[in-house]
Amino acid sequence: MDEQNRNLILATALSFLVILVWFWLFPPEEPVEPVAGDTATEQLDPAVPTATTNEATSETVAPTASEAAEAPRVAVETGEFTGSVSLQGARIDDLSLTNYRQTIEPNSDIVRLLKPVGENDAYSAVFGWTGDADVVPNDETIWTLSEGETLTPDTPITLTWDNGQGQVFTTKISVDETFMFTYEQSVANAAEATFSSRPYGLLRRHSEPDNLKNFFILHEGLVRMADGELTEVDYDDVVDFGRSADEAKVDVSENGWIGWTDHYWMTTLIPDQSAPFTANVRYFESRDIYQAEAIMPQQDVASGASATVTTRLFAGAKEWEAIREYQNDESVDGFIDSIDWGWFFFLTKPIFALLHWLNAVIGNMGWAIIALTVILKAIVLPLAYKSYVSMARMKELQPEMEALKEKHGEDRTAMQQGMMKLYKEKKVNPAAGCLPILIQIPIFFSLYKVIFVTIELRHAPWFGWIRDLSAPDPSTIFNLFGILPWDALPQDSFLSLIFIGILPILLGISMWLQQKLNPAPTDPTQQMIFAWMPWVFMFMLGSFASGLVIYWIANNTITFIQQYAIMRSHGAKPDVFGNIKSGFNKKKEAEAAKDK
Template sequence: MDEQNKNLILATVLSFLVIMVWFWFFPPEDPALTQAPPQTTEAVTDATVPTAATDPSTTAVPDTQTDPVADAPRVAIETPEFSGSLSLLGGRIDDLKLTQYRETLDENAETVRLFKPVGEPNAYFALFGWAGAEGIAADAVPGPDTLWTLESGETLTPDSPVTLAWDNGAGQIFRTTISVDEDFMFDFAQSVENATSDAVTLRPYGLIRRHGEPTDLKNFFILHEGLVRFTDGELEEVDYDDIVDYEVDDRERTRADRIEATESGWIGYTDHYWMTTLIPEQGQPFRSTSKYFEARDLYQAEAVMPLETVAAGATTTVTTKLFAGAKEWDAIRDYENEDGVTSFLDSIDWGWFFFLTKPIFWLLHTLNVYIGNMGWSIVVLTLIIKAMVLPLAYKSYVSMAKMKELQPEMEALKERTGEDKQAMQQGMMKLYKENKVNPASGCLPILLQIPIFFSLYKVIFVTIELRHAPWIGWIKDLSAPDPSSIFNFYGLLPWDAPEPGSILALLFIGLMPLALGISMWLQQKLNPPMTDPTQKMIFAWMPWVFMFMLGSFASGLVLYWIANNMITFTQQYLIMRSHGAKPDIFGNIKAGFKKDPKPANATGKPSGKAKPKSGSK
């Protein structure tokens, strides 16, 4: 197989790979349902709470049965990141807005709402309680529907915690002191005071409950949304449809999956940019449970702490953390490094190439700290990456320069060998060997680029730091496609550009995809041209095919590709010039020290004798 056929196969494979990835990222929409699914009226009953004498390890968390009363007392929450309230019914945090984030770039866009109370669509909340085990009745412990009283504090702020209290009337007083920091972490200190003459045994727990799947579920192959938990060194990510497929647990008559953590871990739900996570005291065992209540389409994540035996006249306190907010890298890193939350950075979906994605994002984030603009940070990041791989790419560019110089001789060889493919192949190999050219080295930069490309795509698509991050002029969001379009002559005409992702947007592409196509075309001009007409046509169309295919990708990724193409073009041009080749972008080549190469025969040697100069004998 000759080198040009190898290049064709490589280009075809890469194009097919891009097409397959395209359909993963942008799958066709499912057809609309013509009939609503049947509704079930099956009730989900509370799980029986076993006694310690039977099996204390199976102490169950009560299921929420009733909706909270609409006028239940509430406590306001005000922090630099949050606004909202918690309900004294169950002590639920069920009303939480992220004040620093809006749904869209529109000035009047609504603030992102993380938690919503039961009674609203897609209710989503967290609460903490106790499950009885021995010496205490099932209805003598606070649960999801317990009406607490506000014992101290008025508004929950970083400087003012609040304490909820509940007296069960049987000799135990339960308290929960809730505090919050400047970012996204709540602390729940649950205590029980036993004023009786007998010891009691019970378990503290925390749960996060979600009514149905998120309405803005992306369902992209590159992104995980659903359950995320870390248990004793192992990270687990479970999609919502896989949670639905859990086996039914007969003890609680629901679908569940339990893991007994021996040392450390956390459990919760992750969306594209937001996350809620229960974090028990690290270094202590707990039960990590994921449930699905099929009859009511409810997802529930639980952290059930070890049994606590409270002696007569004693008080026991257990503290559990709740992360609820944006997946900001620096905040999550600080919780891992300073607060000791084990491997908390893994809650961000770094993907298969995490060994590249993590350092790439760290470098991008660090550059942005100094530059203050994510777009220019991507350009500088590209420069750094290209500088790092330059030693590996240098030989490739030198080899391509020599191949470009040898192109006239290869054309002559093709004319001489005609349809004799074997002779053509032998002649080319001889030509490469004599000129110390390695044609396969041209693949190295492409192979290096693939994992870097996907890692950067992961960074741009997944991390919240790119969300609504502007670059220049019309690029207001590097995580979204270029909004400009020739459809309205880039804003000169009074109508709007096509919606990103639509068919019209693919046809009427923006300025950045156009720049991408041109940059690919320029880079292609420095490569040895194809001698086969079919191959030549395929390579000629490739920049423009990619231009349309990537037109609806995140503009940050397109910016990276443009910068990469232009830096590669500059590097390759300068290296070719330094080795005697004098290329120009219109395909002409002046070989410098080989001004008049003689045609070669099938052996790679010049054929015939040179004509004597005029006047020679």
């Protein structure tokens, strides 16, 4: 491989290395624990103003001093949920996901998604009607359970409230087998005058989540679809976002939804997709409350008439299959985009779809990642073939390159001109060898995004000690991979970047062997950089998700086999062991020269 080709490969590899160094130097911030008296845990005092930064929708309910935990409750039991609905505000503020645990340990606590006011990270979904509190139900209203005893997929519940002024309000709540609640908000008007009000649903979070990742590759915060346009605003930016009525408040003509998304969990209000509504986000600075609202059209109910508005609430895990089903089969437009696919969405979406299918066929996500790697390498094989053929031809030109070097000596200009002439005569493209590297960089980042973002890899085991493909390799040379009696270092320790596991070591070896398909560059600087690169990558990728490291090892192994076979088929004979031996000899010669 000539100097120009090596420089191009080196530049590409170093660019990739810079990004990895950035990951290492600027990891996700650790969540800050709330201090005593923080707004995340204190109850809201009605005597303290709760002024909003966006007065455009002041008709909606602002946070009040509700203590829903003490109100009567109705149990919620499904295959996915356990929790309860509070009769105060017809709110869902107690919801746990029975199929997800906090850690990989079997006795770990299940994930709790929604919590009532008074608990840390209070988080609730509230439904009501706009207007005076003595006329319409709001988040303070105590409803009466008129039908049902426990909310299950087979048994909905019905809540009623009579304002004593001629209007009777009814809220029927049902839930499906996965993560979708349905609220049917009705009003029957027995008064002589026409009754007018707007039903609403809101999602209220007390402070940012404790487990916020704050990682630039992941979106956490507001997610909103309005007439086909997706808006994502991080929690840090919601404060400023909410000050602009033009940005915070959007009138949606059809096909929209609004909610809060975290790493793996999400709550989303989904009004009737064929009807207009107002999607609004507000931040209450005095109480550090984030509020997403869906305000439905005004209902003008004549005397003796009634009106019903249906709103759905998604509350649960961001499972791709479930979300896709809601989008395709239940007409929730663009719902699959609630998963953060990133800039390379045109790659991440099909890559994950293929990975999901492979996992369903194989039954193990680790082996599915390896199978995915094989398929991706097969897809890019035509380009890789041309690249490796070009590299084989470059090796054939090595004697003539050496002759040019001897002829022109230190005259770099003449050397370059001679090389260009030689390439043209032999019809060799020196840049062709970079194509596989250039292609696999976006694939690498797309797969990194998929592994980091999607819940399907959370706590997914491979075999042996790899019990969570979304987490770094837990083995470590600190305790000789479990042989020594002391515990391994925690993953959040700085020393864990040094005392790496088995998979990162295999990654470094696979990169090193791949390098040995070609002789080391003659330039001492390039030779040193290439010599250190596998081991630098080994430590850099040591803290990455195990699934990503598995992909990289498989990719290196397949690349080695492909390149070796293709070069052999075109007459070039890669001397891997000879290059290894030569590398050690050069190192000894350099050390001897240094001693002299």
